[in-house]
Amino acid sequence: MKKTTVYHTRHCSYNLHVRLIFVTTYRRKVFTARIINELKTIFETVCLQFNAELIEFDGEEDHVHLLILYPPQLSISELVFRLKGTSSMLIRKRKYPTVRAKLWGNALWSSSYFASSYGGGAPISIIRQYIEQQKTPD
Numbered sequence: 001m002k003k004t005t006v007y008h009t010r011h012c013s014y015n016l017h018v019r020l021i022f023v024t025t026y027r028r029k030v031f032t033a034r035i036i037n038e039l040k041t042i043f044e045t046v047c048l049q050f051n052a053e054l055i056e057f058d059g060e061e062d063h064v065h066l067l068i069l070y071p072p073q074l075s076i077s078e079l080v081f082r083l084k085g086t087s088s089m090l091i092r093k094r095k096y097p098t099v100r101a102k103l104w105g106n107a108l109w110s111s112s113y114f115a116s117s118y119g120g121g122a123p124i125s126i127i128r129q130y131i132e133q134q135k136t137p138d
Helices: 033-049 076-093 097-102 122-131
Strands: 016-023 053-059 063-069 114-119
Touching: 016 076, 033 053, 033 076, 114 122
Parallel strands: none
Antiparallel strands: 016 063, 016 114, 053 063
16 A cells, blocks of 8 residues: 655644646647646746745646645635636747637637645545444434
């Protein structure tokens, strides 16, 4: 069995991961391998600014998936705001032909996103079972 790494701050121990999915505006197919690679570098840099770590990343022509290890004091909405804002600004600034041809204005991403939390290494079903088995005092 693989041992789960637990991270520590002065007042807490944690192992928090969030899975994020971002889609392009109007689900337009604008990403190439080059843009995906650049997005990875941008997302890694933004994560470091928040003391977070991009664990996994990949994408297709119209969306990307990120798995991020993050500290407990970090707001996911603030992280998403910065990830999407910074990447949109930098990718749009580079004027990639696939992006320019299919997207107008300054938007790259849809205003929505998907987020799902992970942590502790145990499946949700096991955690639920553990909580259900707690002995409530009389």
